[in-house]
Amino acid sequence: MTLKDVQMVLDARVLVGEEHLDREVRGACGSDMMSDVLAFSHDHAILLTGLTNPQVIRTVEMMDMVCVIFIRGKKPDATILQMARERGLTVLETDHRMFNACGMLYDAGLRGGH
């Protein structure tokens, strides 16, 4: 699956990184606790979260993840978007809630890590 597929499945808006939508996605993690995300290992993964602070971008950076999706219409501020841009990440925003967003991606074939 590519980021473009993820965007379509979630009806998501692209906030940053439209040029990277052809990147491959191999796993996903949904959490508002960044340490739980940091315990997870998966290459080419994406993060779904309702948390909007700069540590979300740092967590994604440390994990070599490719994309963060802010769920239930959460709006990241300009600093967060700028940080994502500098790191070559894609940022999506969807109105779906966490459980549904994860379920939709799971249904589309995406799996969590271990």
Place this chain on the structure above:
Amino acid sequence: MDDKIVFTYDVPADDFSRAGEASSDVKSKLKQLGTPPDAVRKVAIAMYEGEINMVIHANGGTITVEISPRQVRMVLRDRGPGIPDVDLAMQEGYSTAPDEIRNLGFGAGMGLPNMKKYTDEMHIETELGVGTTITMTVNL
């Protein structure tokens, strides 16, 4: 042969939005040095968790990173309250972080366990009221 590169960082206290800047810098330096991606990620995650801990629990401190051909060694030294029970602190899910920290996405009790998980060696020296020094090594 001892071609070691050393970097030192000050971790400011109570500046949550900047926490992680040092780890981010080390990560890009390791990448530039051509360090294998897997090792870069291990160092980045372990140091990031430690850096966050220093900001949340310990009024900041200093981090020294030594990069040699065989390993990356990180020494995180803080002036915090110390850890009363290290075994307990190492348990997954155990946390003393207040709710306001949990609302920021940390304090799940995974910090120290993650640091151990991603490093080849980890040593904690702590004294109540004086501070904690954590030394971690990732082999290359």
